[in-house]
Each structure stands twice: as structure tokens, then as C-alpha cells.
Amino acid sequence: MKNNRLAHLWLIVLFCGNLHAQTFTSSNLPIIVINTNGKAILDEPKITADMGIINNAPGVQNKLTDPFSDYVGKIGIEFRGSTSQSFPKKPYGIETRDAIGNGIDAALLGLPPKDDWVLFAPYNDKSLMRDALAYHLGRSMGRYASRAKFFELVINGQYEGIYILLEKIKRDKSRVDIAKLDPTEISGDDLTGGYIVKIDKSTGSGGDGWSSSIPPTNRNGSQTIFFLYDYPKSTDIVPQQKAYIKNYMDSFESALKGTSFKDPVNGYAKYIDVDSFIDFLIMNEVSKNADGYRLSTYLYKKKDSDGGKIYMGPIWDFNLGFGNVDYCTQGNPEGFVYKFNEVCGGDYWLIPFWWDRLLQDPSFQIKLGYRWQTLRAGPLKTTTVLNYIDSVSTVLNVESQQRNFQRWPVLGEYVWPNYFVGATFQSEVNWLKDWVSQRLAWLDLNMPLYVTGVETFQTSVVYPNPNQGTLAVDITTKEEGIAQLEIINSVGGAVRQRSFVIISGKNNLNLDLSDLSKGIYFCRITLNGLTQTHRFVISP
Numbered sequence: 180m181k182n183n184r185l186a187h188l189w190l191i192v193l194f195c196g197n198l199h200a201q202t203f204t205s206s207n208l209p210i211i212v213i214n215t216n217g218k219a220i221l222d223e224p225k226i227t228a229d230m231g232i233i234n235n236a237p238g239v240q241n242k243l244t245d246p247f248s249d250y251v252g253k254i255g256i257e258f259r260g261s262t263s264q265s266f267p268k269k270p271y272g273i274e275t276r277d278a279i280g281n282g283i284d285a286a287l288l289g290l291p292p293k294d295d296w297v298l299f300a301p302y303n304d305k306s307l308m309r310d311a312l313a314y315h316l317g318r319s320m321g322r323y324a325s326r327a328k329f330f331e332l333v334i335n336g337q338y339e340g341i342y343i344l345l346e347k348i349k350r351d352k353s354r355v356d357i358a359k360l361d362p363t364e365i366s367g368d369d370l371t372g373g374y375i376v377k378i379d380k381s382t383g384s385g386g387d388g389w390s391s392s393i394p395p396t397n398r399n400g401s402q403t404i405f406f407l408y409d410y411p412k413s414t415d416i417v418p419q420q421k422a423y424i425k426n427y428m429d430s431f432e433s434a435l436k437g438t439s440f441k442d443p444v445n446g447y448a449k450y451i452d453v454d455s456f457i458d459f460l461i462m463n464e465v466s467k468n469a470d471g472y473r474l475s476t477y478l479y480k481k482k483d484s485d486g487g488k489i490y491m492g493p494i495w496d497f498n499l500g501f502g503n504v505d506y507c508t509q510g511n512p513e514g515f516v517y518k519f520n521e522v523c524g525g526d527y528w529l530i531p532f533w534w535d536r537l538l539q540d541p542s543f544q545i546k547l548g549y550r551w552q553t554l555r556a557g558p559l560k561t562t563t564v565l566n567y568i569d570s571v572s573t574v575l576n577v578e579s580q581q582r583n584f585q586r587w588p589v590l591g592e593y594v595w596p597n598y599f600v601g602a603t604f605q606s607e608v609n610w611l612k613d614w615v616s617q618r619l620a621w622l623d624l625n626m627p628l629y630v631t632g633v634e635t636f637q638t639s640v641v642y643p644n645p646n647q648g649t650l651a652v653d654i655t656t657k658e659e660g661i662a663q664l665e666i667i668n669s670v671g672g673a674v675r676q677r678s679f680v681i682i683s684g685k686n687n688l689n690l691d692l693s694d695l696s697k698g699i700y701f702c703r704i705t706l707n708g709l710t711q712t713h714r715f716v717i718s719p
Contacts, residue, residue, distance in 0.1 A: 213230045250275070253278060293353070295347040298343075304498045314497075325495070350375060368484045376406050376409060378404060464516055467510075503598060510599065647718060652704070653687055667703060675690065
């Protein structure tokens with residue numbers, strides 16, 4: 180308690196006579212207070228500062244005069260990010276430290292303890308929640324994604340607005356759960372993992388890594404894909420480890436590029452965890468993340484004794500997702516992001532050839548279609564996603580978003596690269612909700628379809644799509660039988676069931692669905708033990 184009281188002395192001094200601080204006295208969010216003791220924050224290295232966190236019990240207002248209840252102690256702090264550093268509202272990286280400057284693990288705002296953290300600054304994202312939304316969806320899909328906590332920040336007595344505390348992507352049991360890789364581990368199973376590699380700008384990464392031998396598709400110049408060492412750090416990784424991870428990635432890319440890439444034993448599936456690639460694709464497509472696949476793109480590899488494959492993720496950096504860009508892929512809710520190179524082949528940072536190639540494999544498409552259908556009935560159900568957006572908006576709308584936009588008056592103004600510019604926080608939130616609804620509906624129509632059964636009857640077609648309540652179904656088969664037709668709504672409930680006698684050849688069936696409300700539906704057709712499923716839309 181003595182240290183806590185002493186720490187408040189500099190807090191009180193800093194606030195005396197400070198106009199911005201005088202208007203900020205309490206918050207429904209946690210408050211983080213930092214004092215750099217007169218030193219300027221740099222891009223690097225980190226400078227030593229003091230930090231205290233006020234985080235009272237749920238439902239209890241946090242006041243600047245309250246004791247630091249969550250953390251009080253030393254930190255190292257620096258600016259972080261690349262483009263985001265150019266904005267007036269700066270993002271920071273911090274390291275919790277002991278009194279002599281060594282990093283120490285700390286459980287900030289109830290998150291699992293670690294020494295490296297990100298103070299993320301939503302600025303050009305005026306909904307303030309795109310990153311938090313993406314990480315929430317990633318976790319709801321069963322993948323690790325950075326846990327996020329909103330708070331209000333004060334630095335040297337200056338109110339700085341709403342920030343988000345994020346777990347930095349690190350090797351750790353509670354983050355990226357892979358084996359520790361020491362410099363002495365240079366042979367056998369020890370050498371095979373774990374590694375974290377990223378595709379990104381070299382800013383903040385030391386620039387050490389290697390270029391892929393396979394160029395990106397649709398490039399308009401000599402662009403290459405560059406892989407950066409993330410763990411072990413470029414300063415720690417030894418030559419044997421560099422050679423191993425490069426050779427493994429080369430083997431994966433060669434297998435994927437090769438003529439036998441679909442082979443389940445010796446093709447690309449030998450090297451990667453396919454399910455993680457599918458979930459990574461889904462999250463980048465749901466958000467239509469303009470940086471997806473080509474920047475802030477992480478992957479990691481486990482030891483051979485732990486499966487030994489490459490996993491995509493964790494997902495990272497979504498402030499330009501969910502319709503927030505006015506260039507290249509644009510902010511409209513249509514179109515696939517993995518086709519970025521087709522519309523922006525002159526960009527310096529392009530997407531690896533992987534995704535186009537993977538989608539040429541029917542097995543990958545089937546797995547993607549099944550996963551999409553499963554997620555849409557669960558964590559990616561439209562109402563579920565919109566409810567999360569509303570819950571965040573409700574918390575921020577209590578008082579903090581008003582202060583944030585007084586400090587950073589960007590509402591109603593274009594901030595690169597906004598596609599939509601709303602005059603109020605609520606208009607930004609409403610637009611985000613509408614965009615998400617439209618995006619999910621577009622993906623329902625354009626994601627690969629999931630077809631059950633190893634074999635299927637010859638063909639089935641549903642049309643028109645969209646329709647206005649009258650659905651035609653054509654079934655072509657060589658065998659007679661009884662076809663069971665089910666119309667299933669977007670949450671998995673059967674709303675219509677019919678049986679039809681099917682003869683050899685082409686069968687034309689018609690269903691009156693005019694009593695059903697507009698929306699996304701599935702037509703599931705079962706004939707002689709085999710099934711095909713089609714998505715369709717009933718429009719107004």
C-alpha cells in the first residue's frame with residue numbers, strides 16, 4: 180500500500196493544472212495511467228516508465244483518485260506499429276518490468292500473465308471495435324486469438340482516449356502453445372519446433388528472414404513473399420534453425436505447387452494443419468480484411484513429436500477489415516479477399532499463391548464448405564455477431580466514446596482509408612452491423628457448398644437464386660427412387676419437408692415457399708442414401 184500511495188503522488192502532480200485531465204475524472208472502463216518521468220517515448224528502444232491500473236469490481240466506477248488496484252510498477256514503453264504510428268493517436272508496446280529493469284510476467288486486467296503487451300489505439304476505425312470483434316470471433320471458433328480489454332489511457336497527465344489492451348503474439352502456454360526452442364536445440368526432434376513465422380513489413384521485425392522461391396500470382400512486377408523470423412527472434416535464432424524452417428516451408432510450397440498437390444499423403448496436407456488454414460481463410464473473408472494473407476500474417480510449426488505441421492495464425496490486425504478501406508478490394512461487402520492480387524497486382528505486398536491453389540482441391544473445398552455451414556449455425560450466426568457488436572457499443576456508449584472523440588475529433592471526417600464516414604459513433608456502429616449482415620449473406624452464396632456422401636447422384640440444381648418464393652429443383656439420375664427434399668433455415672431448422680418419386684433421367688420439381696420470410700436457406704436433397712445440399716436466397 181505504501182508503494183501504491185507513492186505512485187499516486189506523481190499522478191496528482193501530473194493532473195494539477197492539466198485541462199484535459201480535469202475533464203476526465205472517472206470511467207466505467209478500467210483506467211491505465213503512465214508517467215514517463217520527463218522522457219520522450221521513442222519508436223525504439225523502450226524507455227522506462229511507471230504504470231498504474233485502476234480496475235475496480237464490475238459495476239463499480241473507476242475514479243482517478245482510487246488506488247491502483249490491478250498493477251502498479253515499472254514498464255518499458257515504445258511506439259509500435261507501422262502505418263499506425265503516423266496517426267496522432269499513437270499505439271504503444273509495453274513490457275512489465277521489475278525495479279531493475281528486467282521483464283516480469285504480470286496479469287493485466289485479468290488476462291493470463293506475460294511481460295509483453297500492446298496498447299492498441301483505434302483511430303481510423305471509428306467503431307473502435309473492429310480488432311476486438313475479429314479476435315472475439317476467432318476465439319469463438321475455437322482458435323487462439325489475442326484477448327482484448329477496453330480501457331482509457333492517461334500519459335503524463337494527458338487524457339489519450341479509448342485504447343485496447345491486447346496480448347502480443349508470443350510463444351506461451353496461454354498464447355501460442357508451442358515448445359520452447361533454445362539456441363542449443365539444433366538436431367533431432369528438438370530442431371523441428373516450435374517456430375513462429377510471419378509475412379509482414381519488416382518494420383519492427385529486424386527484417387531478417389527469407390524470400391519464397393515461388394512468386395505471388397498476378398504480380399505486376401518482381402514482388403516476392405518474404406517470411407520474417409518471429410520466434411525465435413532474429414537475434415536469437417541460430418543457422419541450423421534458420422535452415423530447418425526455411426527448408427520445411429520450401430517443401431510445403433513445392434508440394435502445393437506440384438502436380439500431385441491434392442495427394443492426401445504426399446501433397447500439401449503432409450505439411451500443414453488443413454483445418455487451421457480453413458479457419459484462417461474464413462476469418463479473413465468474414466472481415467474482408469484488406470491486409471489479410473499478406474501482412475500481419477502469422478503461422479507456427481510444432482515439433483514432429485507434437486504432429487510437426489504448420490498452423491495458420493494467430494489472426495492479427497483487423498482495423499482495415501469489416502469494410503474500412505477505400506482501395507483495392509474496397510469496402511463493399513462483396514468479393515473475396517484472397518483474390519487481392521487480381522485487383523491490386525501492383526501493390527508491394529501481395530498474397531502468397533497458397534489460397535488460390537488450395538481452393539483448386541475439391542477436398543479442401545468440401546472441408547471449407549462444411550466448416551462454413553457449421554460456423555454459420557453457431558458462432559458466425561448473424562444475430563450472434565450483431566449481439567456482440569451491440570454489447571461493445573453499449574459499454575462504450577456509457578461515456579467513454581464521447582470523451583475519446585472529443586480528444587480525437589474524427590467523426591464526420593475522412594481518415595485514411597475510410598470507405599464510410601459517419602457523423603456519429605452510433606452511425607459507425609450501425610453501418611458496421613449492416614455491413615456484417617450483408618457480408619455474411621454474400622459469403623453464404625459464394626462459399627463452396629458442402630456435399631455429403633462419397634458419391635452423389637448425377638446432378639441437382641436449384642433455381643432461380645435468389646427467388647421470390649418459388650423454387651425449382653432439377654434432379655438428374657440414372658436410378659429411380661424417392662427423393663426427400665428438406666428446406667432448412669439459416670440456423671439449421673427444417674421448415675419444409677417433401678417427398679417426390681424420381682424416375683431415371685431428368686426430373687423437374689417445384690416448391691411454393693411464398694410463406695417463408697426472406698433470408699438464407701438450404702435445400703437438402705437425399706436420394707438412395709446420397710445427399711446434395713444447395714444454398715439459396717428468398718428475396719423480397
